Amino acid sequence: MQVKLPEQQDQAAAVDEAAAEGAAQSQPAEELINLNIDLEPILPDLLIPAWAFLQDYPLLLVVLMFGVGYVVGKVIQWILHTTLKHAAQRTKSTLDDKLIDYLTAPVVQTMVILALVAAEKSFDFGESVDRFLIRTLFTLLLFLWGRAWFRAITLAINSLAKEDDGKLQLFQPRTRPLFEIGVKLFLFGILMWLFMLLWNIDGTAWLASAGVIGIAVGFAAQDTLANLISGVSIIADAPYKIGDYIILDTGERGVVTEVGMRSTRLLTRDDVEISIPNAVMGNAKITNESGGPAVEHRIRVPVGVAYGTLPEKVIEVLEGVARDSDMILSLPAPRARMRGFGASSVDFELLGWIRYPEQRGLATHQVLMEIDRRFREEEITIPFPQQDVYIRSLPGGEELPPPEEA
DSSP: OOOOOHHHHHHHHHHHHHHHHHHHHHSOOOOSSOOOOOOGGGSOTTTHHHHHHHTTOHHHHHHHHHHHHHHHHHHHHHHHHHHHHHHHTTSSOSHHHHHHHHHHTTHHHHHHHHHHHHHHGGGOOOHHHHHHHHHHHHHHHHHHHHHHHHHHHHHHHHHHHTOOSSSOTTSOTTTHHHHHHHHHHHHHHHHHHHHHHHTTOOSHHHHHHHHHHHHHHHHHTHHHHHHHHHHHHHHHHOSSOTTOEEEETTSOEEEEEEEOSSEEEEEOTTSOEEEEEHHHHHHSOEEETTOSSOSOEEEEEEEEEOTTSOHHHHHHHHHHHHHHOSSSOSSSOOEEEEEEEOSSSEEEEEEEEESOGGGHHHHHHHHHHHHHHHHHHHTOOOOOOOOOOOOOBOTTSOBOOOGGGO
16 A cells, blocks of 8 residues: 655645646636527428538538528518618608618628628637637627618717707707717727627726726827817807807807817808817807897998088988898898097998898998998088198298288
8 A cells, every 4th residue: 555645745736736727727718708600400300411411511501601691681681671661651751761771781791691600610610710700700790780870870860950840959950969979989888898798808907997098098188188078068058059150359250160079160251161179169258149049140330421411311321221232131120320429520320230140241341332322322421531731831941921811
């Protein structure tokens, strides 16, 4: 009988423990998602011999499965498309028709990929290669469905933001970027979570390091984050919206064409588009000439006439010019006011409303041209400053007589 010494027992225990660890490491990690697709259990008994025969010819099986997947996908796509289109005919909007086109497009690719995954087992590449190929095919499938959902979300939000019936106050043009980016970030998070499950990646470690990464990104992208936060504030506070004519305290002015999460775009009267960071817009003093209860904008045209002219006559002529102008609105009614006595003229001001603030320059030009024409017809003088210069002596010392004796 052989008796083991304590040292030998310790060595044997260490060897057994190392062997157990090696066996555990050699076993594959537990899959988070079962990617095995086996068609044999669900095949009819008549097709099992043909399936077993095709296992010996992998390339032929792949070609046949590709064709079968394509045909089945087309049939399913046609059934879904026809059924949903029939249901969408009850609505007047074309939004549901476009959404059906987007969301039924990946059906054919889905059936083809599932068929290829089922046929891939016949190649006997090995377990690691099989997993890699299957995960790659499912990643492609995830990309196709993600792209379809991104396009559908963009279309839906843009269409809802253009509704004019007032029923969907939540989806307005000014809030569209906020909703679009928020929904897309949520969808992107779901796709990333599915991608990590697909490739058997534990997301706990990524979440734990997200805080450190967030701090580093915050320091590296301070300006970008400031623009994003200011963009959210602008969209929520709504100091202006798309189509408003605004003037900044730095002198830029124009029509707002886009309110994004990073910048705001203005189209000037010179048809030049200016992109201003939202951080600058958030700290700037903004004059919104399209704001208030009405979109209309009032213009003021100052006019001076010579002393001795009847004020009633001047007011009648000015208001007649405004009423005859195509660019001056009849409601609110234009009016003329006497503002004061100047150094060489009696000062009046014509007040009128125009449809859009950007028409101010053209409207003022037309009104001034018509005022000049009407004043000439009515023989109303527009004075200008005059000064009399009296010369007391010439350079040679010769004195001149007083002005009254000259």
